[in-house]
Amino acid sequence: MNNLIRWNRPELGTWSGFGRLTDLRDEIDRLFEAPMAEWERSSQLLSGWTPALDLFEDKDNVIVRVEVPGMKKEDIEVSLHEGNLSISGERKYEEKKEEAEVYRAERFFGRFQRTVSLPSVVESGKVKAQYQDGILTITLPKAEEAKPKHIDVNIS
Amino acid sequence: MKATLQKETRSAQAQPVEYVAPEVNIFETKDGYILEAEMPGVTKAGLEITLEGCEMTIVGHREVSVSPGEALLRESRDASFRRVFQLDPVIDTARIGARVDQGVLTLTLPKSEKVKPRKISVE
Numbered sequence: 056m057n058n059l060i061r062w063n064r065p066e067l068g069t070w071s072g073f074g075r076l077t078d079l080r081d082e083i084d085r086l087f088e089a090p091m092a093e094w095e096r097s098s099q100l101l102s103g104w105t106p107a108l109d110l111f112e113d114k115d116n117v118i119v120r121v122e123v124p125g126m127k128k129e130d131i132e133v134s135l136h137e138g139n140l141s142i143s144g145e146r147k148y149e150e151k152k153e154e155a156e157v158y159r160a161e162r163f164f165g166r167f168q169r170t171v172s173l174p175s176v177v178e179s180g181k182v183k184a185q186y187q188d189g190i191l192t193i194t195l196p197k198a199e200e201a202k203p204k205h206i207d208v209n210i211s
Numbered sequence: 212m213k214a215t216l217q218k219e220t221r222s223a224q225a226q227p228v229e230y231v232a233p234e235v236n237i238f239e240t241k242d243g244y245i246l247e248a249e250m251p252g253v254t255k256a257g258l259e260i261t262l263e264g265c266e267m268t269i270v271g272h273r274e275v276s277v278s279p280g281e282a283l284l285r286e287s288r289d290a291s292f293r294r295v296f297q298l299d300p301v302i303d304t305a306r307i308g309a310r311v312d313q314g315v316l317t318l319t320l321p322k323s324e325k326v327k328p329r330k331i332s333v334e
Contacts, residue, residue: 189314
Protein backbone atom coordinates (compact mmCIF):
# COMPACT_ATOMS: atom_id res chain seq x y z
CA MET A 56 0.00 0.00 0.00
CA ASN A 57 1.25 3.46 -0.77
CA ASN A 58 1.89 6.01 1.88
CA LEU A 59 -1.24 6.85 3.76
CA ILE A 60 -0.32 10.45 4.11
CA ARG A 61 -3.17 12.59 5.14
CA TRP A 62 -4.13 14.73 2.22
CA ASN A 63 -4.12 18.47 2.67
CA ARG A 64 -5.23 20.51 -0.22
CA PRO A 65 -2.08 22.21 -1.57
CA GLU A 66 -2.12 25.91 -1.86
CA LEU A 67 -3.66 26.88 -5.16
CA GLY A 68 -3.43 30.07 -7.07
CA THR A 69 -6.04 32.77 -6.85
CA TRP A 70 -9.59 31.64 -6.51
CA SER A 71 -11.73 32.98 -9.25
CA GLY A 72 -13.96 35.01 -7.03
CA PHE A 73 -17.01 34.43 -5.02
CA GLY A 74 -19.10 33.65 -8.03
CA ARG A 75 -21.48 30.77 -8.00
CA LEU A 76 -19.48 27.58 -8.00
CA THR A 77 -20.77 24.10 -8.49
CA ASP A 78 -17.52 22.66 -7.23
CA LEU A 79 -19.12 20.23 -4.81
CA ARG A 80 -20.67 18.45 -7.72
CA ASP A 81 -17.44 18.72 -9.70
CA GLU A 82 -15.55 17.21 -6.82
CA ILE A 83 -17.91 14.27 -6.67
CA ASP A 84 -17.64 13.82 -10.42
CA ARG A 85 -13.88 13.85 -10.16
CA LEU A 86 -14.03 11.29 -7.41
CA PHE A 87 -15.86 8.85 -9.61
CA GLU A 88 -13.60 9.42 -12.56
CA ALA A 89 -10.38 8.91 -10.61
CA PRO A 90 -8.89 5.44 -10.30
CA MET A 91 -9.50 3.55 -7.07
CA ALA A 92 -6.05 4.32 -5.67
CA GLU A 93 -6.91 7.99 -5.66
CA TRP A 94 -9.86 7.47 -3.38
CA GLU A 95 -7.71 7.06 -0.30
CA ARG A 96 -6.17 10.42 -0.88
CA SER A 97 -9.40 12.10 -1.82
CA SER A 98 -11.30 14.49 0.30
CA GLN A 99 -13.02 13.49 3.43
CA LEU A 100 -16.24 13.45 1.49
CA LEU A 101 -16.57 9.74 2.01
CA SER A 102 -15.12 9.26 5.46
CA GLY A 103 -16.66 12.18 7.28
CA TRP A 104 -14.72 14.35 9.62
CA THR A 105 -11.44 12.78 10.76
CA PRO A 106 -9.40 15.38 12.60
CA ALA A 107 -5.62 15.00 12.44
CA LEU A 108 -4.11 13.24 15.43
CA ASP A 109 -0.52 13.18 16.68
CA LEU A 110 0.87 10.77 19.24
CA PHE A 111 4.06 11.47 21.17
CA GLU A 112 5.91 9.77 23.98
CA ASP A 113 8.67 10.88 26.30
CA LYS A 114 10.00 9.14 29.36
CA ASP A 115 7.28 10.43 31.66
CA ASN A 116 4.22 11.03 29.52
CA VAL A 117 2.20 10.03 26.53
CA ILE A 118 0.90 13.07 24.65
CA VAL A 119 -1.97 13.10 22.19
CA ARG A 120 -2.81 16.11 20.04
CA VAL A 121 -5.95 16.46 17.92
CA GLU A 122 -6.75 19.34 15.58
CA VAL A 123 -10.37 20.30 16.15
CA PRO A 124 -10.76 24.00 15.49
CA GLY A 125 -13.92 25.95 16.18
CA MET A 126 -15.30 23.79 18.95
CA LYS A 127 -16.62 24.60 22.34
CA LYS A 128 -14.77 22.65 24.98
CA GLU A 129 -17.99 21.31 26.45
CA ASP A 130 -18.69 19.62 23.12
CA ILE A 131 -15.50 17.56 23.28
CA GLU A 132 -15.40 14.20 25.08
CA VAL A 133 -12.24 12.37 26.04
CA SER A 134 -12.34 8.87 27.48
CA LEU A 135 -9.84 6.20 28.36
CA HIS A 136 -10.71 2.55 28.25
CA GLU A 137 -8.35 -0.43 28.45
CA GLY A 138 -5.37 1.38 27.03
CA ASN A 139 -7.32 3.12 24.28
CA LEU A 140 -7.91 6.82 24.25
CA SER A 141 -11.06 8.04 22.53
CA ILE A 142 -11.73 11.59 21.53
CA SER A 143 -15.11 12.45 20.18
CA GLY A 144 -17.36 15.42 19.87
CA GLU A 145 -19.75 17.36 17.82
CA ARG A 146 -19.24 20.62 16.08
CA LYS A 147 -22.55 22.33 15.90
CA TYR A 148 -23.54 24.37 12.95
CA GLU A 149 -24.67 27.81 13.96
CA GLU A 150 -27.96 28.64 12.38
CA LYS A 151 -27.39 32.31 12.89
CA LYS A 152 -27.14 33.19 9.26
CA GLU A 153 -30.48 34.47 8.08
CA GLU A 154 -31.08 34.10 4.38
CA ALA A 155 -27.46 33.48 3.67
CA GLU A 156 -26.30 32.11 0.41
CA VAL A 157 -23.56 29.55 0.69
CA TYR A 158 -20.68 29.89 -1.73
CA ARG A 159 -18.27 27.43 -0.25
CA ALA A 160 -18.81 24.93 2.49
CA GLU A 161 -15.58 23.06 3.05
CA ARG A 162 -15.65 22.93 6.79
CA PHE A 163 -17.04 19.88 8.41
CA PHE A 164 -19.77 19.93 10.96
CA GLY A 165 -21.26 17.15 12.96
CA ARG A 166 -19.74 14.32 14.91
CA PHE A 167 -16.20 13.06 14.85
CA GLN A 168 -14.38 10.32 16.66
CA ARG A 169 -10.75 9.23 16.89
CA THR A 170 -9.44 6.35 18.94
CA VAL A 171 -5.79 5.63 19.51
CA SER A 172 -4.03 2.78 21.25
CA LEU A 173 -1.63 4.09 23.88
CA PRO A 174 1.93 2.76 23.82
CA SER A 175 2.16 2.57 27.57
CA VAL A 176 0.11 2.16 30.74
CA VAL A 177 -0.94 5.54 32.09
CA GLU A 178 -2.30 6.89 35.34
CA SER A 179 -5.89 7.57 34.36
CA GLY A 180 -6.47 9.78 37.39
CA LYS A 181 -3.78 12.23 36.32
CA VAL A 182 -4.72 12.78 32.70
CA LYS A 183 -4.90 16.43 31.68
CA ALA A 184 -6.58 17.87 28.61
CA GLN A 185 -6.20 21.38 27.27
CA TYR A 186 -7.95 23.04 24.33
CA GLN A 187 -6.18 26.01 22.84
CA ASP A 188 -6.17 27.63 19.37
CA GLY A 189 -8.27 24.80 18.09
CA ILE A 190 -5.86 22.08 19.21
CA LEU A 191 -6.75 19.63 21.93
CA THR A 192 -3.67 18.42 23.80
CA ILE A 193 -4.01 15.49 26.18
CA THR A 194 -1.16 14.66 28.51
CA LEU A 195 -1.21 11.21 30.07
CA PRO A 196 1.43 10.56 32.72
CA LYS A 197 2.87 7.10 32.51
CA ALA A 198 2.29 4.72 35.37
CA GLU A 199 5.38 4.24 37.48
CA GLU A 200 5.99 0.70 36.38
CA ALA A 201 5.94 1.78 32.75
CA LYS A 202 8.70 4.34 33.08
CA PRO A 203 12.14 3.26 31.98
CA LYS A 204 14.23 2.35 34.98
CA HIS A 205 17.92 2.38 35.32
CA ILE A 206 19.24 -0.91 36.57
CA ASP A 207 22.65 -1.00 38.16
CA VAL A 208 24.88 -3.76 37.01
CA ASN A 209 27.10 -5.03 39.73
CA ILE A 210 30.18 -6.91 38.93
CA SER A 211 31.49 -8.77 41.90
CA MET B 212 36.71 34.02 3.90
CA LYS B 213 34.56 33.99 0.79
CA ALA B 214 33.44 30.42 1.45
CA THR B 215 32.14 31.31 4.92
CA LEU B 216 30.20 34.26 3.56
CA GLN B 217 28.44 32.10 1.01
CA LYS B 218 27.46 29.58 3.61
CA GLU B 219 25.93 32.26 5.76
CA THR B 220 23.77 33.63 2.99
CA ARG B 221 22.40 30.17 2.25
CA SER B 222 21.34 29.51 5.80
CA ALA B 223 19.89 33.00 6.12
CA GLN B 224 17.51 32.20 3.31
CA ALA B 225 15.97 29.47 5.45
CA GLN B 226 13.84 26.71 4.00
CA PRO B 227 10.99 27.77 1.78
CA VAL B 228 7.84 27.82 3.85
CA GLU B 229 5.36 25.18 2.83
CA TYR B 230 1.76 26.31 2.68
CA VAL B 231 -1.52 24.48 2.70
CA ALA B 232 -4.87 26.04 1.99
CA PRO B 233 -7.20 26.33 4.98
CA GLU B 234 -10.72 25.03 4.55
CA VAL B 235 -13.21 27.83 4.28
CA ASN B 236 -16.90 28.48 4.47
CA ILE B 237 -18.17 31.50 2.61
CA PHE B 238 -21.65 32.93 3.01
CA GLU B 239 -23.34 35.91 1.50
CA THR B 240 -26.11 37.85 3.16
CA LYS B 241 -27.74 41.05 2.00
CA ASP B 242 -25.30 43.03 4.13
CA GLY B 243 -22.07 41.40 3.20
CA TYR B 244 -20.00 38.26 3.12
CA ILE B 245 -18.76 36.09 5.94
CA LEU B 246 -15.70 33.97 5.50
CA GLU B 247 -14.60 31.36 8.04
CA ALA B 248 -11.16 29.80 7.64
CA GLU B 249 -9.92 26.90 9.71
CA MET B 250 -6.37 27.35 10.87
CA PRO B 251 -5.67 25.24 13.95
CA GLY B 252 -2.61 26.29 15.88
CA VAL B 253 -2.72 29.85 14.59
CA THR B 254 -3.10 32.73 17.00
CA LYS B 255 -3.87 36.38 16.37
CA ALA B 256 -0.13 37.06 16.31
CA GLY B 257 0.42 34.59 13.50
CA LEU B 258 -2.19 36.06 11.17
CA GLU B 259 -1.45 38.25 8.18
CA ILE B 260 -4.28 39.52 6.07
CA THR B 261 -3.31 41.70 3.14
CA LEU B 262 -5.37 43.46 0.56
CA GLU B 263 -4.19 44.48 -2.87
CA GLY B 264 -6.87 45.97 -5.02
CA CYS B 265 -9.53 43.31 -5.13
CA GLU B 266 -7.27 40.51 -4.04
CA MET B 267 -7.12 39.41 -0.43
CA THR B 268 -4.45 37.08 0.92
CA ILE B 269 -4.85 35.30 4.21
CA VAL B 270 -1.75 33.83 5.81
CA GLY B 271 -1.75 32.00 9.11
CA HIS B 272 1.64 31.14 10.54
CA ARG B 273 1.58 28.09 12.69
CA GLU B 274 3.67 28.32 15.78
CA VAL B 275 6.41 25.81 15.25
CA SER B 276 5.69 23.50 18.08
CA VAL B 277 8.46 21.80 19.92
CA SER B 278 7.81 18.11 19.65
CA PRO B 279 6.70 16.95 23.09
CA GLY B 280 8.71 13.75 23.00
CA GLU B 281 9.20 11.15 20.33
CA ALA B 282 6.56 11.16 17.62
CA LEU B 283 4.85 7.81 17.25
CA LEU B 284 2.18 9.04 14.87
CA ARG B 285 1.95 12.37 13.06
CA GLU B 286 -0.94 13.40 10.95
CA SER B 287 -0.75 17.13 11.45
CA ARG B 288 1.66 19.16 9.41
CA ASP B 289 3.88 22.04 10.33
CA ALA B 290 2.90 23.91 7.19
CA SER B 291 1.47 27.37 7.52
CA PHE B 292 -1.82 28.32 5.93
CA ARG B 293 -2.32 30.52 2.92
CA ARG B 294 -5.17 31.27 0.59
CA VAL B 295 -5.92 34.04 -1.85
CA PHE B 296 -9.35 35.37 -2.78
CA GLN B 297 -10.70 37.69 -5.41
CA LEU B 298 -13.14 39.96 -3.69
CA ASP B 299 -16.46 40.97 -5.08
CA PRO B 300 -16.08 44.68 -5.94
CA VAL B 301 -19.16 45.56 -3.88
CA ILE B 302 -17.23 44.82 -0.72
CA ASP B 303 -16.28 47.88 1.26
CA THR B 304 -12.68 46.94 1.96
CA ALA B 305 -12.22 49.66 4.56
CA ARG B 306 -14.74 48.00 6.82
CA ILE B 307 -13.50 44.41 6.72
CA GLY B 308 -13.46 42.95 10.20
CA ALA B 309 -11.53 39.95 11.44
CA ARG B 310 -11.45 37.88 14.58
CA VAL B 311 -9.95 34.56 15.51
CA ASP B 312 -11.26 32.05 18.00
CA GLN B 313 -10.00 28.52 18.65
CA GLY B 314 -8.17 28.33 15.37
CA VAL B 315 -11.00 29.68 13.24
CA LEU B 316 -10.61 33.03 11.50
CA THR B 317 -13.91 34.77 10.83
CA LEU B 318 -13.88 37.66 8.39
CA THR B 319 -16.83 39.94 7.89
CA LEU B 320 -16.79 41.74 4.57
CA PRO B 321 -19.59 44.28 4.41
CA LYS B 322 -21.02 45.47 1.14
CA SER B 323 -20.77 49.15 0.45
CA GLU B 324 -23.85 51.05 1.41
CA LYS B 325 -24.68 52.40 -2.00
CA VAL B 326 -25.00 48.92 -3.45
CA LYS B 327 -27.70 47.78 -1.08
CA PRO B 328 -31.24 48.00 -2.34
CA ARG B 329 -32.97 50.97 -0.92
CA LYS B 330 -36.20 52.77 -1.38
CA ILE B 331 -36.30 56.13 -3.00
CA SER B 332 -39.19 58.20 -1.85
CA VAL B 333 -41.08 60.24 -4.33
CA GLU B 334 -41.95 63.75 -3.37
